[in-house]
Amino acid sequence: MTQRLRGVIAAITTPVTAAHEPDLPRFVDRARHLLANGCDGLNVLGTTGEATSFSLTQRLSVMNAAADAGLPLSRMMVGTGAAAVADAVALSHEAGRLGFAGALVLPPFYYKPITDEGVVRVFDAIVEATAASAIPIYLYNFPALSGTLYSRDLVATLLTLFGERMAGLKDSSGDLAYASEIAALSPSFDVFPSNEGTLLSARGDGPYAGCISATANLNSPDCALTYRDGDQAALKRAVAVRALFDGLPLVPGIKALVAHTTGVADHGRTVAPLAPLTKEQWSLLKARFDALSVASPAA
Template structure:
């Protein structure tokens, strides 16, 4: 396993937005500081949970700059820089490298299908070449349910063979742990992060680098105890909190719970095409959450 700084519990942090759909920087920074102080080893900024692909290039760059300017520890931040446009992906990754983020998380180019492994390697190559001076680690983001493209073992092997140490690892949101284990076994230099906090105790033994989880926005304390201390009770509670969203929209659901906990309705805002959680689904979330032992802070 590598000695990179990104390791352990990484929350795929939600991005609060105002009524106009602009990133709410003040709320974002407050939430980031809370998570880093309450169990998270790091944060994945502008990922799927952060609604990144619904933001413009300008908005994404503004969020990155605001986080950098706030003095937050960028060595603990991975930032999503993938885009359908290779030019936008290069611009975002170059900005991430320039300001000092610890890693860039890259979706495959997700519109045209089918695409060849060589075509995706061409896309990654443009990003790697543009950021060669800064050498920012590149993490592949495997989420075929949304992107429609899988970073297959053959493709990952091709990318590692072509770009070497620049391919630092992979975040897997497929939910297939056998796939994640296969990717982790391809190279000792690859740091693999499943998206489910259920792997955290297993990760303590080195099977994975940790997890990058949407629900770590809500269960970070228990996730931290599971990873740092091997606390099985905390892990069970963390997994139970994740399960309250089964069959429900995850991103609006997480924002609903944050809003409820903070007494701050503005946290429920989402960007189109997502909608705030409707009352009937919000009631289900609250009922399920109330059945779980409260997380101690």
């Protein structure tokens, strides 16, 4: 059975070329850097990775680049959700074939209202298509963007129908009461909030398995100290980095600071429909970053 993911997981950005294709060499280098600097794992092609802005072919190219480079796929989950069931099935199948530690699946997110029965049909297709690899399936709860909630009852239904194939849930709702309620459904169902402020609750017998965070692209060393050692000062520094983005577009902001801290301007490039930060937004973010009273995030 695949080793379960735990701890600090960065929702890694996807560098892109001037032609707006995934920049595969830079992606591989960035993945290696994060894994060597505090990250227990990576969430490839999540929201921060701009997955739904890439074509099926582009997403498959990122997945295969990770495998071809010899990255430790046992420490990486990959976003395979898509509006079309056939695309979600194809991506999940390839993730299992390559050996990723998990497929992170958004609910179907276009046609509304989306019924529990409709969601079950999607997962029935994914589970059947990935039976040979038995890749663990993680639910991706982000109702602010998907418009669909993985309700407690729906999660319980999926656990009943598909058992151990349902490995856990990434919660980007920010509702910790919801996250705790889902975590209580089963001790073998791992819940990852998206805010590193919860990392202390992931230690020991806490309710969470870790944290899957966009800002771990920047503060992973302090996240690691928090999770592994219970370091309160490190937690304060990590949370201060997250606060830099308050009121600003998160993904363009993360990419802009990755570019700034690495000195590689191309890391700041986004894929439509996301736009780069405006001059005013970058000026505000840069001023906040420069004013940090804690150690600067690692490049």
